[in-house]
Amino acid sequence: MIQSFYPPQRTLMGPGPSDVSPRVLAALSRPTIGHLDPQFITLMDEIKELLQYAFKTRNELTLPVSAPGSAGMEAVFTNLLEPGDKIIVCQNGVFGGRMKENVERCGATAVMVQDDWGKPVDPQKLEHALRANPDAMAVAFVHAETSTGVRSDARHLCALAHEFDCLVIVDAVTSLAGIELRVDDWGIDAIYSGTQKCLSCVPGLSPVSFSERAVQRISQRRQRVQSWFLDMNLIMDYWGGDARRSYHHTAPVNALYALHESLVMVQEEGLEAAWARHQHHHDALAAGFSAMGLGLVVDAQARLPQLNAVEIPAGIDEALVRRQLLQAWNLEIGAGLGSLAGKVWRVGLMGHAANQTNVLLCLSALGSTLQSMGAAVKPEAAIEAAQEIYAA
Numbered sequence: 449m450i451q452s453f454y455p456p457q458r459t460l461m462g463p464g465p466s467d468v469s470p471r472v473l474a475a476l477s478r479p480t481i482g483h484l485d486p487q488f489i490t491l492m493d494e495i496k497e498l499l500q501y502a503f504k505t506r507n508e509l510t511l512p513v514s515a516p517g518s519a520g521m522e523a524v525f526t527n528l529l530e531p532g533d534k535i536i537v538c539q540n541g542v543f544g545g546r547m548k549e550n551v552e553r554c555g556a557t558a559v560m561v562q563d564d565w566g567k568p569v570d571p572q573k574l575e576h577a578l579r580a581n582p583d584a585m586a587v588a589f590v591h592a593e594t595s596t597g598v599r600s601d602a603r604h605l606c607a608l609a610h611e612f613d614c615l616v617i618v619d620a621v622t623s624l625a626g627i628e629l630r631v632d633d634w635g636i637d638a639i640y641s642g643t644q645k646c647l648s649c650v651p652g653l654s655p656v657s658f659s660e661r662a663v664q665r666i667s668q669r670r671q672r673v674q675s676w677f678l679d680m681n682l683i684m685d686y687w688g689g690d691a692r693r694s695y696h697h698t699a700p701v702n703a704l705y706a707l708h709e710s711l712v713m714v715q716e717e718g719l720e721a722a723w724a725r726h727q728h729h730h731d732a733l734a735a736g737f738s739a740m741g742l743g744l745v746v747d748a749q750a751r752l753p754q755l756n757a758v759e760i761p762a763g764i765d766e767a768l769v770r771r772q773l774l775q776a777w778n779l780e781i782g783a784g785l786g787s788l789a790g791k792v793w794r795v796g797l798m799g800h801a802a803n804q805t806n807v808l809l810c811l812s813a814l815g816s817t818l819q820s821m822g823a824a825v826k827p828e829a830a831i832e833a834a835q836e837i838y839a840a
């Protein structure tokens with residue numbers, strides 16, 4: 449007979465999911481109530497308010513889509529685009545490519561602005577594309593490219609898009625609660641995120657937010673949104689501001705308890721303090737890597753604190769290293785993705801996992817594993833360099 453499943457206790461330092469705190473797991477296991485229960489409606493209202501806080505927005509249409517980050521991406525594109533629309537998509541990694549996929553499946557055209565993997569989106573290239581395509585109605589880019597560990601200058605890219613009267617669509621799956629993100633100040637019109645990265649919640653939900661301008665466009669569409677499930681015009685009736693809530697789909701009740709708890713934790717810490725914490729532990733981790741002799745793919749000024757792409761030393765079997773870390777240390781780090789597959793490891797410091805214990809664990813575990821395989825690395829120097837950052 450098949451037995452109950454008990455997962456091992458891992459430390460998750462990959463590209464997501466990240467470690468979920470015991471508080472969030474406890475919230476998840478509270479009694480399920482009806483998704484139209486008056487008390488549940490109160491919880492939904494609080495989640496909206498907490499998400500507005502996390503996104504730094506007053507957007508009324510701010511809610512979690514009942515599916516993972518990829519569904520939030522799909523929700524944004526299917527709602528805003530109609531067949532024949534033209535949009536500029538900036539790509540500097542895997543997730544910009546998925547944006548293009550979404551645009552084309554909406555029957556719209558994606559004008560691609562390409563940058564090298566490991567580099568941020570080049571604002572000059574975007575400006576050039578905007579001049580060359582005055583009929584483009586939107587600009588889309590990934591704020592935090594999880595495939596390479598690069599941060600693009602969202603504030604600058606948004607300002608450029610607005611100069612040319614374009615809507616701005618932003619992938620913030622990895623950036624939300626990990627680095628500075630200001631939806632209203634920067635003028636982002638549609639944004640999607642995920643729960644399993646820097647929110648340290650369980651996977652499976654996608655917070656989204658739409659500006660007034662975006663909502664107007666959605667409500668004035670010529671054609672219905674081709675996805676019934678993701679049609680914001682219908683979802684608004686369930687998540688809407690008034691007390692009259694109508695059934696659309698059964699909300700993932702317990703997952704929303706978990707999201708609520710993780711957002712309460714962000715609020716308790718303070719969003720700016722959470723950004724600073726990610727940066728602080730990244731500084732220690734990066735100092736450790738370079739003292740050990742491991743290179744980072746991204747230049748210091750464009751590095752994401754929450755996702756560190758580390759170069760694999762010559763002659764090392766990268767998959768074997770990850771297997772050993774998992775077996776001997778219960779530590780998960782990520783493999784490279786797309787054109788960086790086999791060339792890098794991706795070490796996440798996301799949400800709850802961005803702490804000193806994890807930084808030191810990762811440096812010791814990776815350093816000693818590499819040393820045992822004959823790589824010329826210095827684990828002791830790594831720990832010393834990280835400790836210096838912590839002592840400062």
Ligand SMILES: *Cc1c(COP(=O)(O)O)cnc(C)c1O
Pocket residue numbers: 464516517518519521543590592593594595619620621622642644651652
């Ligand atoms: C993880 C990720 C996604 C997809 O989120 P899922 O929850 O895995 O569907 C999209 N964009 C970026 C930048 C991501 O890091």
